[in-house]
Amino acid sequence: MIPHTHSKQAVMDRLRGHDVKGPELPIVDSSRLTTYDNPMDTFIxxxxxxxGQAHVIDRIEQVHQILSEIPVxxxxxxxxxxxxxxxxxxxDASLVTDPHHLESLDWVIATGEFGVAENGSIWVDGKTLPHRVMLFIAQYSAIIVPKAKILHNMHEGYAALGTPEPGFGIFISGPSKTADIEQSLVLGAHGCRKLQVFLV
Known part of the structure; x- marks a missing residue:
């Protein structure tokens, strides 16, 4: 006897049972990709x-020194x-069970895996975050990125990711912004007001 299933579940089960072949991905001609003489300068x-604002530092204590000079x-x-x-x-965000309790965060200090010169974005792996909302709910953010890991373009960025494991990760480029109203760019409209990036 076939057990009773809801119609939605039955449809999903049938879909999962079909092996659908998608189109092949295009072959990228690496010689046509944008590269830069100095990726770090272009990233900045x-x-x-x-x-956003970038700071190139030589010693880890400089991160706190520079941030301490910012009034906010x-x-x-x-x-x-x-x-x-x-x-x-x-x-200590790892002790917070309800992410809503992070709504009054002034700053979050995070780490990025690599940066992309093409658009100034930084890849942040979700496994480094106790709660993904931290990147968006804090008033201000600082991200620390290895200066040796500034890639030229997004093609290199996705190649560095390879096939990611299931979970959360995000490319972040600058603070929250919108230009919906009268095509006037507003920073910090939906989240982080300012992003400080430290290249170490």
Whole structure:
């Protein structure tokens, strides 16, 4: 006797049972991809053009020193740091069970795997985040990226990712922004007001 199933589940089961062949991916001619003489300089320019700010540093203590000179950091009350060796925090997000309790975060300090010079974006692996909302709910963000891992373009970025495991990850480029109203660019409209990036 066939067990009773809901119609939606039956449809989904039938779909999963079919092996659908999709079109082959195009072959990318690597000689036509955009590359730069100095990817790090281009990354800094691209990031600045979308509202972010980059700092090239030589010592880890410089991250905290530079942030401390920013008034909104010096006056911050709630800082969640996922890189405590660089910047101490006073909110341990790993102990927070309800992400809604992070709504009053002033700053989040995160780490990025690599940057992309083409558009100033940074890949942040979700496994480094106790809660993915941290990147979007904090008033301000700082991301620490290895300066040796600045790639030329998004093709190289996706090649570096390979086939990602299921889960969360995101390319971040600058702070939150919108230009829906009168085509006037507004930063911090939906989330992070300002992004500081430290190339270490």
């Amino acid at each position: 320019e691209s990031l600045q053009s979308v509202g 950091f010096a006056d911050a009350e709630r800082i969640a740091s996922l890189a405590p060796d660089y910047v101490p925090g006073n909110v």
